[in-house]
Amino acid sequence: DAKTTQPPSMDCAEGRAANLPCNHSTISGNEYVYWYRQIHSQGPQYIIHGLKNNETNEMASLIITEDRKSSTLILPHATLRDTAVYYCIVRVAASGYSTLTFGKGTMLLVSP
């Protein structure tokens, strides 16, 4: 799996958009980008995933650059409940097993 790099922490004001970057410069053509988050003392929660097109669901949007070497998770209107550690994970879909390798992630603090 390609290595990912994320900033250790970010701040965001409530109601504003939170843009969380992830660098995955060694990503290969068959690797997907997955985002998870973990709210304190809870299990991680799947947010969104993508291959090369931008994706949107009810939780967030995922923007992947054309060269696929980086991506940005966008929470359009952050709330206090979005305070969490956000993990960007790059994984091959075709491998025979599902093992997620979590790095240190980005601690997003949403303030009033």
Added chain:
Amino acid sequence: KAGVTQTPRYLIKTRGQQVTLSCSPISGHRSVSWYQQTPGQGLQFLFEYFSETQRNKGNFPGRFSGRQFSNSRSEMNVSTLELGDSALYLCASSLGTGVAKNIQYFGAGTRLSVL
């Protein structure tokens, strides 16, 4: 649809004892993975089971073992507990195939304290 259920939520054990943790996956999910989370090491993969077979294993000693039953429910066992085994143990389930195999749904975890 019910989520991933882990029992018990909290456990206190003493060194040298053994412990068994249980995980009930989302209905229809055939893959169950286990992770250990500690403040120092973060989230680390323990093992994954798919259709009752261990499909992958992380870098943990043999004291950590698991199994999966025909209904996809899974248990993990830790024998000869050490202080360093104190952690939050998380179970996750997924469909187990294709792109969706990496979309894992996590339980709330079992917090194990070893005294």
